[in-house]
Amino acid sequence: MAKDKTVYSCTECGGSSPKWQGKCPHCGAWNTLIEGVAEAPAATRNRFASLAPASEVAVLADIEAAEVPRTPTGIGELDRVLGGGIVEGGVVLIGGDPGIGKSTLLLQALDGLQRSALPTLYVTGEESGAQVALRSRRLGLEQSQVKVLAEIQLEKILATIAAQQPAVAVIDSIQTVYSDQLTSAPGSVAQVRECAAHLTRAAKSGGTTIVLVGHVTKEGALAGPRVLEHMVDTVLYFEGDTHSSFRLVRAIKNRFGAVNEIGVFAMTEKGLKGVANPSAIFLSQHSEPVPGSCVLVTLEGTRPMLVEIQALVDSGGPSPRRLSVGLDRDRLAMLLAVLHRHAGVACMDQDVFVNAVGGVRISEPAADLAVMLAIASSLRGRALPKGFLAFGEVGLAGEVRPAPRGQERLREAAKLGFSVAIVPKANAPKPGARGAAREMEGLTIHPVERIEEALEVVRGLA
Numbered sequence: 175m176a177k178d179k180t181v182y183s184c185t186e187c188g189g190s191s192p193k194w195q196g197k198c199p200h201c202g203a204w205n206t207l208i209e210g211v212a213e214a215p216a217a218t219r220n221r222f223a224s225l226a227p228a229s230e231v232a233v234l235a236d237i238e239a240a241e242v243p244r245t246p247t248g249i250g251e252l253d254r255v256l257g258g259g260i261v262e263g264g265v266v267l268i269g270g271d272p273g274i275g276k277s278t279l280l281l282q283a284l285d286g287l288q289r290s291a292l293p294t295l296y297v298t299g300e301e302s303g304a305q306v307a308l309r310s311r312r313l314g315l316e317q318s319q320v321k322v323l324a325e326i327q328l329e330k331i332l333a334t335i336a337a338q339q340p341a342v343a344v345i346d347s348i349q350t351v352y353s354d355q356l357t358s359a360p361g362s363v364a365q366v367r368e369c370a371a372h373l374t375r376a377a378k379s380g381g382t383t384i385v386l387v388g389h390v391t392k393e394g395a396l397a398g399p400r401v402l403e404h405m406v407d408t409v410l411y412f413e414g415d416t417h418s419s420f421r422l423v424r425a426i427k428n429r430f431g432a433v434n435e436i437g438v439f440a441m442t443e444k445g446l447k448g449v450a451n452p453s454a455i456f457l458s459q460h461s462e463p464v465p466g467s468c469v470l471v472t473l474e475g476t477r478p479m480l481v482e483i484q485a486l487v488d489s490g491g492p493s494p495r496r497l498s499v500g501l502d503r504d505r506l507a508m509l510l511a512v513l514h515r516h517a518g519v520a521c522m523d524q525d526v527f528v529n530a531v532g533g534v535r536i537s538e539p540a541a542d543l544a545v546m547l548a549i550a551s552s553l554r555g556r557a558l559p560k561g562f563l564a565f566g567e568v569g570l571a572g573e574v575r576p577a578p579r580g581q582e583r584l585r586e587a588a589k590l591g592f593s594v595a596i597v598p599k600a601n602a603p604k605p606g607a608r609g610a611a612r613e614m615e616g617l618t619i620h621p622v623e624r625i626e627e628a629l630e631v632v633r634g635l636a
């Protein structure tokens with residue numbers, strides 16, 4: 175086969191150029207040209223043939239909607255985020271910081287699948303076979319029958335997959351794989367994209383489930399997993415702080431299941447262990463309430479979880495800082511403005527830091543109320559009462575909006591022994607006397623409609 179020619183194509187307009195240029199000759203955008211392969215004309219016809227099998231036009235209602243069969247990996251929390259298990263021919267991308275546990279989890283999963291008599295293949299580009307073996311011993315998988323291949327050249331990996339026909343193949347990691355067709359270095363956007371595309375094709379045509387491991391790079395994920403998100407079926411990300419033992423695996427895209435589902439694991443001496451009932455692990459253990467701390471019930475996927483939000487408000491310099499860990503910083507700026515404008519809580523000359531305990535990332539706006547109460551509590555130096563929690567979205571007009579599935583959140587809090595809650599009015603249990611607190615299994619619920627009302631209730635509780 176003639177060697178394919180290199181071309182550079184623009185990520186903005188799609189135009190191509192035979193050589194690399196700083197500026198796209200078609201649309202004039204800067205730094206948008208990336209390397210790709212221009213194939214010999216004969217190959218062009220067949221390149222995507224396996225991806226687009228011949229198909230007739232059909233009426234939607236007439237097409238049989240077969241449920242995709244899933245194979246559980248045997249790791250409950252992983253199956254939960256995958257939507258029940260792996261799917262034949264599916265491509266899964268697992269991203270996360272180095273050292274967070276991607277290789278550990280996948281080795282455990284492959285071993286589980288191999289035990290249920292599915293042929294598996296673990297392709298390692300980062301570690302030698304001996305290192306993988308060492309890890310497997312550490313995980314207590316001495317008798318593991320998982321096949322291991324230490325290889326980084328794409329063509330050889332594809333040949334091995336074609337020859338071995340594994341049910342599942344893990345590529346650890348996609349950033350180490352390179353194709354001879356491209357001149358750029360392994361880990362570059364061009365290599366990562368081209369290799370992932372070939373592997374995806376192999377998955378679809380051969381029926382192998384392929385799991386790609388991708389490192390999140392510190393410099394904004396340039397050649398990181400983000401560039402692959404659109405071409406795979408399922409995208410999972412590891413979250414959590416490497417200093418704590420808890421790890422979350424979140425599905426952010428899933429063609430075969432619900433998104434935003436999360437799996438919770440604890441890193442132990444013997445690898446990752448699923449935490450089946452995670453609702454209370456993101457609370458820090460204060461024996462007495464401290465200022466600047468407020469608990470929130472967040473609903474990630476199908477399970478409610480209690481997470482502690484901490485705030486520290488301290489006098490700042492001429493340009494005070496706003497920093498957040500696990501929460502959106504722009505949203506924090508907005509909440510501070512709402513606090514000032516509608517509740518008279520001024521933090522203009524103060525540094526404000528907020529943190530979601532345990533390395534969880536909270537993206538839902540239902541965290542607003544807890545964040546604001548934590549900030550107000552820190553500013554005043556007064557702790558919220560023992561057994562207190564709050565949730566609800568806060569709008570720019572100072573209104574407190576309901577959170578989805580409020581009853582479920584409240585039930586979880588009541589189950590864990592919480593005693594006082596401030597929640598949006600629409601989330602509070604029905605009737606009861608107007609404006610008065612309502613009860614639910616030992617939990618006193620204060621419904622509020624506005625942020626100033628919430629702060630008023632807090633003052634009354636102290």
Ligand code: TYD
Binds near residue numbers: 273
């Ligand atoms: P690893 O799976 O190698 O991370 P990644 O592939 O995402 O880079 O996980 C490495 C970390 O996990 C390392 O810091 C050691 C720790 N670890 C344990 O705590 N227990 C174990 O049983 C194993 C295998 C690893």
Ligand code: MG
Binds near residue numbers: 273276277278300346
């Ligand atoms: Mg690894």
